[in-house]
Amino acid sequence: MYAPNLFQDKVALVTGGRSGIGYGIAEALLKLGAKVIICARKAAPLAEAAAALSEHGTCVQRPCDIRKSEEVEALADLIESEFGRLDILVNNAGGQFPSLARHISDNGWNAVINTNVNGTFYVSRIMANRFFVPQKSGNIINIVVNHLRGFPGMAHTGAARAAVENLTKTLAQEWAVYNIRLNCVAPGTIISSGLDTYAEPVKALLDKMKEENLMQRHGTIEDVANAVLFLASPLSAYTSGTTLYVDGMDHLHGDRMRMVNMFR
Ligand SMILES: CCCCC/C=C/C(=O)SCCNC(=O)CCNC(=O)[C@H](O)C(C)(C)COP(=O)(O)OP(=O)(O)OC[C@H]1O[C@@H](n2cnc3c(N)ncnc32)[C@H](O)[C@@H]1OP(=O)(O)O
Numbered sequence: 001m002y003a004p005n006l007f008q009d010k011v012a013l014v015t016g017g018r019s020g021i022g023y024g025i026a027e028a029l030l031k032l033g034a035k036v037i038i039c040a041r042k043a044a045p046l047a048e049a050a051a052a053l054s055e056h057g058t059c060v061q062r063p064c065d066i067r068k069s070e071e072v073e074a075l076a077d078l079i080e081s082e083f084g085r086l087d088i089l090v091n092n093a094g095g096q097f098p099s100l101a102r103h104i105s106d107n108g109w110n111a112v113i114n115t116n117v118n119g120t121f122y123v124s125r126i127m128a129n130r131f132f133v134p135q136k137s138g139n140i141i142n143i144v145v146n147h148l149r150g151f152p153g154m155a156h157t158g159a160a161r162a163a164v165e166n167l168t169k170t171l172a173q174e175w176a177v178y179n180i181r182l183n184c185v186a187p188g189t190i191i192s193s194g195l196d197t198y199a200e201p202v203k204a205l206l207d208k209m210k211e212e213n214l215m216q217r218h219g220t221i222e223d224v225a226n227a228v229l230f231l232a233s234p235l236s237a238y239t240s241g242t243t244l245y246v247d248g249m250d251h252l253h254g255d256r257m258r259m260v261n262m263f264r
């Protein structure tokens with residue numbers, strides 16, 4: 001549906017692009033002409049992903065833990081030397097684990113906050129200072145989760161993603177003067193490698209959530225990637241500081257207490 005050269009001459013960074021949704025976003029951008037950089041912590045699967053993605057165009061990779069700002073600076077060095085610019089940043093790397101809030105350890109809480117909030121901030125600040133501000137153009141898309149009615153069973157990620165959503169609103173205003181747009185995409189339950197990390201009984205819960213969904217299905221990686229393409233493109237030129245839900249209305253409907261009741 002998009003022009004095949006929509007992102008020609010554009011350079012995009014997708015964090016967590018070695019797997020699942022990030023991989024799908026990288027592939028979609030490449031297919032529309034962008035040059036893409038992917039990063040993640042695990043070097044071997046990252047290199048494999050970049051090799052596979054290179055079938056569709058120019059894709060380079062560098063291992064990077066987004067929680068370590070010095071590694072993010074090194075990633076910016078690579079982007080500068082390879083491409084000399086950056087146009088689109090998709091902050092997709094993130095995650096959490098299911099747990100009743102009262103059982104989350106300090107380390108577990110900090111791991112989720114560091115990954116989703118600090119990591120997203122470090123990458124955004126470093127790429128804005130290196131590329132977007134001097135270029136006077138940039139586009140940041142933050143992948144969060146559907147946390148509109150809270151996230152019982154994943155309190156850490158609810159708090160972290162709400163922080164990212166608020167950061168998005170703030171930076172969208174502060175950086176509008178540099179012609180930088182920021183938006184969030186909030187996926188519901190998406191069939192991807194991320195879901196494979198959940199064991200029983202959460203797995204069974206996923207089937208219940210599918211039945212409860214008003215569209216009677218989980219989302220696909222393409223559903224999320226298509227929303228990112230829209231926000232990354234000039235078709236959304238007057239849209240900044242918003243959140244686009246890609247969740248078949250789960251933010252409006254459904255039992256948010258299911259996971260907690262299951263653990264009790
Ligand atoms: C049910 C429907 C949900 C639908 C919506 C959302 C779906 C998704 O987001 S799917 C994507 C999921 N993908 C991931 O979550 C992958 C990335 N996740 C991670 O890498 C980890 O979960 C992380 C965010 C915690 C970061 O990992 P890392 O820093 O490598 O963590 P450590 O292994 O060093 O552990 C630190 C700390 O956290 C505790 N912890 C980790 N996993 C669990 C767990 N499954 N249960 C309980 N606690 C866990 C770990 O024990 C450590 O704490 P301490 O033991 O106190 O030291």
Ligand SMILES: NC(=O)C1=CN([C@@H]2O[C@H](COP(=O)(O)OP(=O)(O)OC[C@H]3O[C@@H](n4cnc5c(N)ncnc54)[C@H](OP(=O)(O)O)[C@@H]3O)[C@@H](O)[C@H]2O)C=CC1
Pocket residue numbers: 015016017018019020021022039040041042043064065066067092093094095096115119143144145146186187188189190191192193194195197
């Ligand atoms: N699947 C779903 O239903 C939903 C997913 N989401 C969110 O979408 C995003 C992608 O999820 P999905 O593809 O399903 O899951 P995956 O677990 O497949 O993807 C997570 C990616 O992030 C990378 N990553 C994690 N921590 C770091 C870090 N500290 N530094 C750099 N990279 C990191 C991982 O690579 P590595 O381990 O090598 O670092 C991996 O490539 C996540 O933010 C997730 O929470 C939101 C709602 C629903």
